[in-house]
Amino acid sequence: MAAITLIEALTQAMAHELRTDANVLVLGEDVGVNGGVFRATSGLIQEFGPERIIDTPLDETTIAGLSVGLAAQGMKPIAEAQFDGFMYPMVDHIICHAARMRHRTRGRLSCPMVLRIPWGGGIRAPEHHSEANEAIFTNVPGLRVVMPSSPQRAYGLLLAAIRDPDPVVFFEPKRIYRQYKEEVPDDGEALPLDVCFVLRDGGDVTLVTWGAQVKETLEAADALAKEGISAEVIDVATLKPLDFDTIHESVKKTGRCVIVHEAPRTAGFGAEVAAQLAEKAMFDLVAPVERVTGYDTHIPLFRLEMKYLPSVDRIVTAAKRTLAVS
Amino acid sequence: MDSGVRFEIDYLQYLDAEGRVVNPDLPDFAKDRGQLTGLYKDMLKVRCFDTKAVALQRTGKLGTYASSLGHEATHIGIGSGMQLDDVLAPSYREYGAQFVRGVKPREVLLYWGGDERGNDFSGPAHDFAWCVPIGTQCLHAAGAALAFKLRKEPRVAVACVGDGGSSKTDTNAAINAAGAYGLPFVLCIINNQWAISVPRNAQTGAQTLAQKGVAGGLECLQVDGNDIIAVKAAVEYAVKRARHGHGGTVLELVTYRLGDHTTADDARRYRDDEQVKQAWQREPIKRLKHYLMLQGWWDEDLEAAWIAECNAWVDAEVDAYLATPVQPVEAMFDYLYAEPPHDVAEQRAQVLALEKR
Numbered sequence: 001m002a003a004i005t006l007i008e009a010l011t012q013a014m015a016h017e018l019r020t021d022a023n024v025l026v027l028g029e030d031v032g033v034n035g036g037v038f039r040a041t042s043g044l045i046q047e048f049g050p051e052r053i054i055d056t057p058l059d060e061t062t063i064a065g066l067s068v069g070l071a072a073q074g075m076k077p078i079a080e081a082q083f084d085g086f087m088y089p090m091v092d093h094i095i096c097h098a099a100r101m102r103h104r105t106r107g108r109l110s111c112p113m114v115l116r117i118p119w120g121g122g123i124r125a126p127e128h129h130s131e132a133n134e135a136i137f138t139n140v141p142g143l144r145v146v147m148p149s150s151p152q153r154a155y156g157l158l159l160a161a162i163r164d165p166d167p168v169v170f171f172e173p174k175r176i177y178r179q180y181k182e183e184v185p186d187d188g189e190a191l192p193l194d195v196c197f198v199l200r201d202g203g204d205v206t207l208v209t210w211g212a213q214v215k216e217t218l219e220a221a222d223a224l225a226k227e228g229i230s231a232e233v234i235d236v237a238t239l240k241p242l243d244f245d246t247i248h249e250s251v252k253k254t255g256r257c258v259i260v261h262e263a264p265r266t267a268g269f270g271a272e273v274a275a276q277l278a279e280k281a282m283f284d285l286v287a288p289v290e291r292v293t294g295y296d297t298h299i300p301l302f303r304l305e306m307k308y309l310p311s312v313d314r315i316v317t318a319a320k321r322t323l324a325v326s
Numbered sequence: 327m328d329s330g331v332r333f334e335i336d337y338l339q340y341l342d343a344e345g346r347v348v349n350p351d352l353p354d355f356a357k358d359r360g361q362l363t364g365l366y367k368d369m370l371k372v373r374c375f376d377t378k379a380v381a382l383q384r385t386g387k388l389g390t391y392a393s394s395l396g397h398e399a400t401h402i403g404i405g406s407g408m409q410l411d412d413v414l415a416p417s418y419r420e421y422g423a424q425f426v427r428g429v430k431p432r433e434v435l436l437y438w439g440g441d442e443r444g445n446d447f448s449g450p451a452h453d454f455a456w457c458v459p460i461g462t463q464c465l466h467a468a469g470a471a472l473a474f475k476l477r478k479e480p481r482v483a484v485a486c487v488g489d490g491g492s493s494k495t496d497t498n499a500a501i502n503a504a505g506a507y508g509l510p511f512v513l514c515i516i517n518n519q520w521a522i523s524v525p526r527n528a529q530t531g532a533q534t535l536a537q538k539g540v541a542g543g544l545e546c547l548q549v550d551g552n553d554i555i556a557v558k559a560a561v562e563y564a565v566k567r568a569r570h571g572h573g574g575t576v577l578e579l580v581t582y583r584l585g586d587h588t589t590a591d592d593a594r595r596y597r598d599d600e601q602v603k604q605a606w607q608r609e610p611i612k613r614l615k616h617y618l619m620l621q622g623w624w625d626e627d628l629e630a631a632w633i634a635e636c637n638a639w640v641d642a643e644v645d646a647y648l649a650t651p652v653q654p655v656e657a658m659f660d661y662l663y664a665e666p667p668h669d670v671a672e673q674r675a676q677v678l679a680l681e682k683r
Contacts, residue, residue: 025476051476052476056503057499057502057503057506059499059502061465061495061496061499062465062499062500062502062503064465065462065464065465065466065468065469065496065499065500066465066468066469066472066503067469068462068465068466068469069415069465069466069467069468069469069470069471069472069473069483070469070470070472070473071469072452072454072466072469072470073413073452073469073470073473073474074473075473075476089495092459092462092496093462093465096459096462097459097462097466101455102661102662102663102664103442103661103662104442104445104455105442105445105446105455105661106442106443106445106446106661107446107661108445108446108447108451108455109451109452109454109455110664141662141670142662142663144667165663165664166663166664194667194668240667240669241667241668241669241670242669243668
């Protein structure tokens, strides 16, 4: 089995579901012959044809609205937003309709759609191509919000998202689309959409993160290890619903928690993790919770963007601050 | 150089405001006493319902309600021009269309009475629920039409939107997508002249709203929306075209909102009584009554008997609505997901515990 990248794992997952479920289809801008601007749908139109891999007119509202209509009438659309910064026109359809179709019709209609959004900064892209906007959706009842951080988890989580009977917003950390390869068996095995993954065991401090920041957070854990500090690293993976129990179990062991995310700090999803720590884990904590996040500013154009994104150094420094408290 | 495009928008009308035939080429259903009186009776029925619903709101037994007064021909015409396995994507006042499709008045009242079960209605289970955000339903209908086309089902998606809604991005996006994909899609722009307080001429510089379909490559037709013969004929024409793979249509149904936007609105703030008085001269029920009486197909005795029947029907529905118990408190969580995630289940349990205290 050849090792594949995260984005190839996404393609593999979509192809698997297109093969096994006739109701699954892909729609978006340039997803057909071009295979998507990131190539996530590369080769799909050759295997499944233009009736299942559908190029849309250049309008995000159209992609989202058609998807809601398709899903309500028995199809399982996988909609692609071309970039995080272009998805805002879709929000109306996702919040006012997809998220509450089942609820407001008492189950008469439902909306089993996936909205895939290439997410985040760090690829030296033009303006509006680098947004970390997951918190817009984590506050919306009726949605699931997912963000993988490895090829294997990308495959398993996307399978689960496509099979889920409710709408899933699936953020794809584009900075690590091609970061590394690993073997991903095309076995159709989905991962659960309500668990965090412990990527590294440790006893001194818990590092909680998701998406592309898993990379820096694991590197920070390596750096801490060299100084004799044992960090546990948790990939949240599914932000909504949040598996707080896994985070809590870790904090019971370490008493310290650093939350790392790329989005701006205020009301970012880290605030929810911190709030639940305050509610449920106050007496397990021996140090204040730390957040290492993007700043409360728009992500800079690319000359400065790496100064904005959480760095290994900032994560290590925050972890050490928690360890300075005893 | 041979370029440039010209277009024309036809206007369809059979009966004028006085109920006189202005187009003798009547469709077959209009030559049939049973069918035409049936449409008339449906219009009376929905007006009886509407009058009662407004009264319920005024006496505190219903929440904010969007009246359908004056829209009877457009709504009954749309509902009766479709087949049951077609899909209707309404905005929020097309009760006449929905009654024709099997929705019960008690369900309309439940919805405006603050109960989601009104959207779990007895009409076709695939029909979309009421759509308050304006215009978004047009794209959902286009999505449904895309599903029908992909599955090769001979079905049509019909969306309703207002003159105000014709300005929305979503409405224009739906027209565009329907043209680009050749979808079995019919957009009924119910032009009632008022988007709350903003008049039709402030929505667009276009001479007609029907021509909004021209740029998308759809067939376009302007219709007298107070003439139910014209509305039903136009809808049947558009639905048939769509069903046979000939593409989408935009119908502008020209009518007038005789009531307030909703019971929370006061139209006297922004429009003259004189305009409303004139609009009453063109309203849909009166003209068809004239025509039916002229044919000898209807009289005042039949009218009184039918109205009594309608009122009894509405009263029974109101009783059923008022007798419907409030949903249990946990119902606010029970339809969010197919299976409740742990966080929803936890909050559901908390609410139940609070109730039991």
